[in-house]
Amino acid sequence: MNPELLHTLKELLPQIQGYIYPNEIEIHWGLLIVVYPYITGIVAGAFILASLVKVFNVKEVQPLYRLSLLTALAYLLVAPVALVAHLGHPERFYEILLTPNTSSAMAMFGFVYAWYLMAVLLLEIWFVHRTDLIEWAEHETGAMRFIHRALALFSRDTGERAVAFDHKALKVITIVGIPSAFLLHGYVGFIFGSIKANPWWSSVLIPIVFLFSAIVSGVALVILLYMVITPLTGGKINMRCVDKAIDFLFYAVIVDFSLELVDFIHRVYQSEEEILILSEMVMSKLFASLLIIQVLLGMLLPLALISVTKIFKKRFHLSEDLRKMVYFISVILIQFGIFATRWNVVIGGQMFSKSFRGLTTYKVEFGGIEGLLFAILLLALPIVILAVLMKILPPWKEMREEGAAETVEVAGS
Amino acid sequence: MGKLFEKFPDPLARLIVVFLALVAAGAFVFFVLIPKPVKDLKVQWDNAIRQESARPVKYAGFHACAECHDKLYETKKKGYHRDLSCETCHGAAKAHTEDPDTVKPVIPAERAFCPQCHAYNPSRPRGFPQINPVAHNPLKPCASCHNPHDPKPPTTPKECAACHGEIARTKAVSHHVQLECTTCHVTPQRHKVSPRAVKPTKPQDREFCGKCHGKDASAKLSANAPKIDLAEHGEKYVCWQCHYPHSPEVEQ
Numbered sequence: 090m091n092p093e094l095l096h097t098l099k100e101l102l103p104q105i106q107g108y109i110y111p112n113e114i115e116i117h118w119g120l121l122i123v124v125y126p127y128i129t130g131i132v133a134g135a136f137i138l139a140s141l142v143k144v145f146n147v148k149e150v151q152p153l154y155r156l157s158l159l160t161a162l163a164y165l166l167v168a169p170v171a172l173v174a175h176l177g178h179p180e181r182f183y184e185i186l187l188t189p190n191t192s193s194a195m196a197m198f199g200f201v202y203a204w205y206l207m208a209v210l211l212l213e214i215w216f217v218h219r220t221d222l223i224e225w226a227e228h229e230t231g232a233m234r235f236i237h238r239a240l241a242l243f244s245r246d247t248g249e250r251a252v253a254f255d256h257k258a259l260k261v262i263t264i265v266g267i268p269s270a271f272l273l274h275g276y277v278g279f280i281f282g283s284i285k286a287n288p289w290w291s292s293v294l295i296p297i298v299f300l301f302s303a304i305v306s307g308v309a310l311v312i313l314l315y316m317v318i319t320p321l322t323g324g325k326i327n328m329r330c331v332d333k334a335i336d337f338l339f340y341a342v343i344v345d346f347s348l349e350l351v352d353f354i355h356r357v358y359q360s361e362e363e364i365l366i367l368s369e370m371v372m373s374k375l376f377a378s379l380l381i382i383q384v385l386l387g388m389l390l391p392l393a394l395i396s397v398t399k400i401f402k403k404r405f406h407l408s409e410d411l412r413k414m415v416y417f418i419s420v421i422l423i424q425f426g427i428f429a430t431r432w433n434v435v436i437g438g439q440m441f442s443k444s445f446r447g448l449t450t451y452k453v454e455f456g457g458i459e460g461l462l463f464a465i466l467l468l469a470l471p472i473v474i475l476a477v478l479m480k481i482l483p484p485w486k487e488m489r490e491e492g493a494a495e496t497v498e499v500a501g502s
Numbered sequence: 503m504g505k506l507f508e509k510f511p512d513p514l515a516r517l518i519v520v521f522l523a524l525v526a527a528g529a530f531v532f533f534v535l536i537p538k539p540v541k542d543l544k545v546q547w548d549n550a551i552r553q554e555s556a557r558p559v560k561y562a563g564f565h566a567c568a569e570c571h572d573k574l575y576e577t578k579k580k581g582y583h584r585d586l587s588c589e590t591c592h593g594a595a596k597a598h599t600e601d602p603d604t605v606k607p608v609i610p611a612e613r614a615f616c617p618q619c620h621a622y623n624p625s626r627p628r629g630f631p632q633i634n635p636v637a638h639n640p641l642k643p644c645a646s647c648h649n650p651h652d653p654k655p656p657t658t659p660k661e662c663a664a665c666h667g668e669i670a671r672t673k674a675v676s677h678h679v680q681l682e683c684t685t686c687h688v689t690p691q692r693h694k695v696s697p698r699a700v701k702p703t704k705p706q707d708r709e710f711c712g713k714c715h716g717k718d719a720s721a722k723l724s725a726n727a728p729k730i731d732l733a734e735h736g737e738k739y740v741c742w743q744c745h746y747p748h749s750p751e752v753e754q
Contacts, residue, residue: 095618102623187536188543212517219513242520246512254511 107447116439125171127431133274134307135161143263149333155484157311163475209266274303288363289438301345306427309420366445387426391419560594581652676749
């Protein structure tokens with residue numbers, strides 16, 4: 090017998106509870122597939138935050154505008170890496186591009202992704218930065234000057250007509266962008282939701298739950314980045330902006346939580362034949378990641394913390410530092426919570442037998458392309474990309490603004 | 503830029519140029535640079551098949567061994583391990599069939615080997631012969647009592663449980679605990695010696711269970727049996743399509 094197989098079997102077999110089919114012992118969608126929806130979620134969420142400013146005119150969060158666009162871009166660039174790495178033969182990836190399969194739901198990701206990257210995100214970033222690029226290039230020398238000029242497509246037109254067009258284009262792109270961002274992450278939910286044979290995934294609510302958890306994770310991450318980057322680079326955190334963004338986050342978490350609750354009640358009420366094994370799974374294999382991390386630490390605790398700052402408004406408004414700390418803890422908890430959400434969906438769906446009579450276990454490897462180390466690398470990569478992007482397209486001016494209505498005009502142009 | 507472009511605002515004109523350039527570059531790469539076979543799905547499948555079939559064959563297959571090990575082959579065919587291929591235990595042996603004197607297959611004689619299939623594990627199918635390797639005749643190699651090519655208990659067992667351990671264990675904690683196996687299976691003695699050649703009977707119809715569970719049942723032990731109306735209850739189906747006979751349950 091294949092010694093490698095024997096080795097994995099020897100480790101996994103004692104962990105199995107009840108009866109499962111032989112091909113269910115090993116879990117095939119591992120850590121990388123957990124990382125992937127987590128990352129695309131952040132993309133969608135960060136973009137929605139950006140559109141708050143442009144479409145809904147929420148002036149207070151203007152300092153987060155460019156940061157969230159760049160964050161979305163940095164994470165979007167990494168999203169397909171997780172998928173490609175998960176292929177048995179990553180080096181054959183290009184073959185997918187040569188012979189596109191238009192009827193595969195999974196291949197649709199390529200199209201949705203390309204659309205989102207090229208038609209939405211890059212365009213929006215370009216229009217936002219065009220006049221700045223021209224201006225920066227004027228005061229620079231050397232390589233940076235060339236980079237900025239090239240990025241502006243050698244445009245030098247800062248005339249009224251051009252600037253007016255920038256504004257109009259931005260509006261249109263953002264409006265097209267919102268459904269596109271929904272599509273991008275809704276698509277990921279769709280893939281899971283449409284797997285009929287798997288009762289843990291097969292639910293029409295899944296795409297919507299994915300979407301709201303995406304908004305939660307993206308907004309929380311941008312707030313976190315803002316709260317970390319600003320002091321590190323010698324700026325001062327604009328609390329009006331953070332307050333507003335946290336407000337928005339708060340409602341998003343509530344909606345996300347209620348949707349998941351609806352899904353839960355629906356399952357319990359329907360009580361189809363899988364309910365026994367699913368509840369056993371939730372109470373044993375997923376207990377820590379679902380009940381403790383996702384629900385308790387990732388949702389209820391942040392909700393409670395933020396509510397406290399709202400209920401005891403006076404006390405908390407006296408001390409900005411206290412508020413900052415509460416926010417900071419909340420957004421970090423939310424990140425862990427959403428990561429656990431992805432884990433529970435992806436891994437949970439493969440942990441129970443389709444015979445509904447048994448459970449298997451997922452053992453994370455450390456090394457290797459499906460391993461922990463690589464996953465951590467993937468999660469760190471967007472931060473590095475973001476740092477580079479911020480060097481090329483510095484958002485500092487906007488991030489440092491005192492964030493009031495009167496300055497918006499300058500920043501928006 | 504040409505006159506045409508002056509109609510557009512400057513940023514738009516530039517984007518259009520970039521867009522057209524990208525489309526042109528993409529089209530050029532796709533239509534000109536990439537050779538046709540690479541894009542043709544049929545050719546790709548064809549290549550994939552050729553690639554896979556060109557890989558060296560390592561396994562000789564079940565029947566290849568019969569040519570030289572005909573006695574073992576025949577023995578195994580009649581025993582419990584008839585469904586296992588020789589190479590399941592002896593590893594890939596294509597090279598051995600070609601050059602039997604220099605290449606020897608592995609012989610899995612160590613005790614740890616057999617429990618990979620036979621150690622007790624609830625995910626194995628019902629009735630699969632399982633033992634607890636720690637408690638089952640420890641320290642001696644399995645092959646000292648069981649011939650791996652015709653495994654059976656070394657002595658003719660008295661109990662059905664020696665070979666149908668899982669069923670016996672299941673029945674022992676079920677509502678049918680009082681019933682002997684032979685109540686439902688008429689078992690010739692020879693079944694315990696050559697079980698595949700001589701098989702016990704199995705209940706065939708609903709009336710069989712009805713002997714104890716029917717309204718007016720009179721068989722021994724039927725006094726305690728819960729009664730059902732044979733004409734109404736689970737009509738059309740035989741009883742064991744709904745009730746596992748070795749552990750009948752009634753789900754509410």
